[in-house]
Amino acid sequence: MVSAKALETRRRITDATVQVMMSRGFPQLTLEEVAKQANVSKGGLLYHFASKEELLMGVIEEQEARQFKQYQEYLDQGLGQMEAFVTLQANHEEEFHLDIDTVLFLLSFLKENEAFVEERKKQVNQFFNQLMESADPVEAMMIRFVLDGLKMSEHFKFAQPSKAERQQLVGRLLKRAREIDQADKE
Template identity: 85%
Template sequence: MVSAKALETRRRITDATVQIMLTRGFPQLTLEEVAKQANVSKGGLLYHFASKEELLMGVIEEQEARQFQQYQTYREQGLGQMEAFVMLQAQHEEEFCLDIDTVLFLLSLLKENAAFVEERKKQVHQFFNQLIENMDPVEAMMIRFTLDGLKMSEHFQFGQPAPDLRHALIERLLRQARTIDQAAKKQN
C-alpha cells in the first residue's frame, strides 16, 4: 500500500512534468528540472520514477485517474452514464495540447511499451463496454467518435470549430446523451 505522502509526492512530480512540457516545451523536460519544479530531490524523483520514460507513463496514468475521478463526480451529481461521459470528454483542457516533439516522443514511448499500451486499451475497452451495456451501441459510438474527432482537431489545432459551433455541438451531444440515458433507464 502506498502512503498518502508518497501519492502526494508522485502527484507533485507528474504535475511539474506537465507544467514544464506546456510552458517550456519538451526539450526543457529534464529529470533535474522536474525535481526542482516539484520541490523534491533528484533521488526522490528517481525513487518514484526511475527514468524519463517511466515519468511520462506516470503522467499518462495520473491523467487517466483524474479523468475517472471526474467521471465519478459527474455520476454522483446525478448525471447519467452517457451524459457524464460527454461532459468529461467535452472539457476543453489546454494540457492536452502538447507540442509536436512531445507528441512524437510519447508515441515512440508507447510503441516501445506494448504491455503499457495493451493495459490502457483493455481499460478503455472495459469502461466503454460497461458504459454502453444497456444502450444503443450505434448511438453511443456516434457520440464517442464525434468527441474523439473534436479532441483531435483541438489537440492538433487543425480544423477545429469556432467556439460558438463547438458549444452548439456539445449541447446537441448532451441532448443525445440524455435521450440515450433515459432509454437505458427504461430498459432496467
C-alpha cells in the same frame, strides 16, 4: 499501501513534469528540472519514477485517474452514464498541447512500451464496453468519435469549430446522451 504523503509527492512530480513539458517540450525534459519544479530531490524523484519513461507513464496514469474520478463524480451527481461521458469529454480542458516533435517522440515511446499500452487499452475498452451496454453501441460510438474529433481539432488547432458551433455541437450531444440514458432507465 501507498501513504497519502507519497501520493501527494507523486502528484507534485507529475504536475511539475507537465509544467516542464509545456515550457521546454518532452524531448528536452530533464529529471533535474522536474525535481526542482516539484521541490523534491532528484533521489526523491527517482524513488517514485526510476526513469524519464516511468515519469511519462506516471503522467499518463495521473491524467487517466483524474478523468475517471471526475466521471465518477458526475455519476454521483445524478448524471446518467452517457451524459456523464459527454460532460467529461466536452468539459475536459487539455492540460497541455503537444507539438509534432513531442507527438512523434511519444508514439515511438509507446511503441516500445507495449505492456503499458496494452493496460491502457484494456482499461479504456472495459470502460467503453460498460458504456455501450447502457446504450445502442453504434450511437455510443458515434458520440465518442464526434468527441474524439472535437478534441483532436482543438488540440492541434485545425478545423476548429467556432465557440458558438462548439456549444451547439455539445448541446446536441448532451441532449442525445440524456435521451439514451432515459431510454436505459425505462
